[in-house]
Amino acid sequence: MGKDHAETWAVAPETGGSPAEELEYRLRQQQLAAEYGAYALRTHDIGALLHEATRICALGLHSRYCKVLEYLPDEGQFILRAGVGWRPGRVGHARVGADLESPTGYAFQTGEPVISNHLEGETRFRTPALLKEYGIKRAINVLIQGDGSRYGVLEVDSPTEGRFTRADLAFMQGFANLLGVAIERHYVEEALRTTEARLRTAVAHQEVLTREISHRVKNSLAMVAGLLSMQRRDSSDPSLVKALEDAEARVTTIAQVHDRLWRADEVHRVQLAAFMSELCDKISMSAPSSQTLTCAFASVSIATDQAVPLALLVNELVTNAFKYAYPAGVGDVQVTLELAGPGQMRLTVSDQGQGLPADFDAEASDSLGMTLITGLSSQLNGQLQWHNNHPGTGFVLDFAMPEQTEEKI
Incomplete structure (x- = not known):
């Protein structure tokens, strides 16, 4: 992932933020988990x-310290295998006890998560020497487990006063689940270097694990959509209701995309026509009965990492057209995806509505929708154009499709 997500909008619960700010904080946690799931799909380096x-876990809980503790059966203790915030020489060397008197050991041996918000007054466990050394005041521990085997513990530590909550625990446990699957996939890939028979078995297992990651991302996003829906129903502020409604629709679309991907026979490539037709059917179901959506897609397969931003882009463009193109509420939106040359695709979204404003400037717009459209187009490395069709608006995006294979019909 490699980006620094340190931003100022997310307000931790203990800082006294409003319900909307806390909701945004939780949404950000789930977004980070989803981004890590996508990162785990394409990364094969266990370190x-x-x-x-x-x-990412430290970032999601606004803490300086986080670590992965791997259990060493021969030693009966943990080694600090990876972490952030710790001084040089600690990662790869520091040991932590694995007995039930240790919060880390308790989480590992029982499988039960541990939240300690007041380590100096903790009576259930002793405080590990490593935490005392860094002045840690509170910690949260969750088990990392693969396919039946326990790897270790994921722990976030904070030297500041405050509290970790059950919602933080849900974020951590979901993250540990993703990490457990990713670690298990790593072990499977190591097995690929053995016999040919193991190779065939491991590849099949890897496909299952890859689908499982996408499935878990989908479930996390569905939970976020549910939280947004609850907050929207409880709000009386029309502008907040509108913002939450838009956010819920976008998160739901991402969840639906991941649902389609994890159910597919091929996890690395997507059959474009079937994939996008299903998306358009879902968009049409949510549109007013007086508005229609007409779609046509080339019979090609594209890489999964292109399919996701492409689906989100189509959703944003069509939703915007339904909202703004036809003030009278009646009209049609057309979507086409076609081959524009060897290894090239062209996405066109158009309508016959009222057209673009006279002062329209996509680059100068600060609206969230336009920012998403520009960002998703850049993610596809595409060249985008807006046209005033007289009547209506046209959006055209040309982008490359690596290793494009046309289906035989």
């Missing part, structure tokens, strides 16, 4: 997977 997990 990078573990380090990124600690970086």
Whole structure:
């Protein structure tokens, strides 16, 4: 992932933020988990997977310290295998006890998560020497488990006063689940270097684990959509209701995309026509009865990492057209995806509505919708154009499709 997500909008619960700010904080946690799931799909370096997990978990809980503790059966204790915030020489060397008197050991041996918000007054466990050394005041521990085997513990530590909550625990446990699957996939990939028979078995198992990651991302996003829906129903502020409604629709679309991906026979490529037709059917179901959506897609397969931003882009463009193109509420929106040359695709979304405003400037717009459209187009490395069709508006995006394979019909 490699980006620094340190932003100022997310307000931790203990800082006294409003319900809307706390909701945004929780939404950000789930977004980070979803981003890590996508990162785990394309990363095969176990060290990078573990380090990124600690970086993102620390970020998600606004803490300086996070670590992955791997259990060493021969020693009967943990080694600090990856982490952020710790001084040089600690990662890869520091040991922590694995007995039931230790919060880390208790979480590992019982499988039960541990939240300690007041370590100096903790009576259930002793405080590990490593935490005392860094002045840690509170910690949260969750088990990292693969396919039946326990790897270790994921722990976030904070030297500041405050509290970790059950919602933080849900974020951590979901993250540990993703990490457990990613670690298990790493072990499977190591087995690929053995016999040919193991190779065939491991590849099949890897496909299952990859689907499982996408499935878990989908479930996390569905939970976020539910939280947004609850907050929207409880709000009386029309502008907040509108913002939450838009956010819920976007998160739901991402969840639906991941649902389609994890159910597919091929996890690395997507059959474009079937994939996008299903998306358009879902968009049409949510549109007013007086508005229609007409779609046509080339019979090609595209890489999964292109399918996701492409689906989100189509959803944003069509939703915006339904909202703004036809003030009278009656009209049609057309979507086409076609081959524009060898290895090239062209996405066109158009309508016959009122057209673009006279002062329209996509680059100068600060609206969230336009920012998403521009960002998703850049993610596809595409060249985008807006046209005033007289009547209506046209959006065209040309982008490359690596290793494009056309289906035989």
